[in-house]
Amino acid sequence: MRSNSSLSLLLLLCISLISATHATDCSSLKLTGGKKQYANCTELPVLNSTLHFTYDATNSSLSIAFSVPPPKPDGWIAWAVNPTATGMAGSQALLAFKANGSMVVKTYNISSYSSVVEGKLSFDVWDLEAESDKDGKMVIYGSVKVAASAKKLNQVWQVGQGGVDGHPMKHEFAKANLAAVGELQLVEKLSPAASSPSPSAQAVANSNSGYWASEMNAGFWILGFISLIILM
Incomplete structure (x- = not known):
């Protein structure tokens, strides 16, 4: 007995x-809005930020939800792809902030550290929207076109204090701000002896x-x- x-x-x-x-690694990184479900999520190493994403190899697109608290309630947040380098200069950014009480997303071509110009990016973007949640975080949602052969992207993320005349103010140059760059792996790395599943399956497996x-x-x-x- x-x-x-x-x-x-x-x-x-x-x-x-x-x-x-x-329980997946995303269990503690749920989006409060819950607008979409994403195949992957990661806690970014600085600025208390997270990225949810789904890579679709069939149309070479990346859907993202970037979440981070701004330094102040009227501050701004940004997530960007740099097609040519690993830093901020040359990055193509999605930047969100509050305008007249509502969240908006705009696109910025950051050609240099001293030039932040609002305008069309070097790749297609769609389904852009943003929201703020009760925890003080802001979230950027959107989809971006990536190169058909891309296995990884150079990503940059950032936060700022606010804006002047509709233009975002420069962000701080603290250690965390300067470290807000890295690679986003779209396709899981495989050993030479391993078989190669489809890119979309690899993104989920990642x-x-x-x-x-x-x-x-x-x-x-x-x-x-x-x-x-x-x-x-």
Whole structure:
């Protein structure tokens, strides 16, 4: 009887552990608006920012939701792609701020650190919108066209204090602001011996591969432990 009770308790523990391994890395990065579902998400290393994204290889597009708190309620936030370099100069930016109480998104071609010009970007963008949530964060939603052969992008993100006459003020040059650059991996890197799934499947796998591996390891450990109890 004691053995059966112990086995039942162990099975309940196993179920709890397996359920925990099903939680994706995005579980703590949910968007409060919940406008769309995205295949991937990542916590960016600085400025308390997150990026949700889906790469669609069929039409070479990237749908994003960039979330970050501005320095002040009337500040601005921006997410950008740099087609030619890894820094801010040359980046093509989506910039959001409040205008007359409502959130707006505008596009800026940042040709240099001293020149931030509102205008059309070097690639197509669509479905642009922005919102602010109750936690003080602002969110930029949108889709951008990427090169058909692209496996990664140079991304830049930033926040600023506010604007003057409709133009965003310069952001601070603190350590976190200067470090707000990096690569966005669209397609998972594979070893030479591995087979190559479609790019869209790779983009989804990029966010899920880690927790699947953990789940398999936990499953084998649990099955082995159960077998040991039964043999005893």
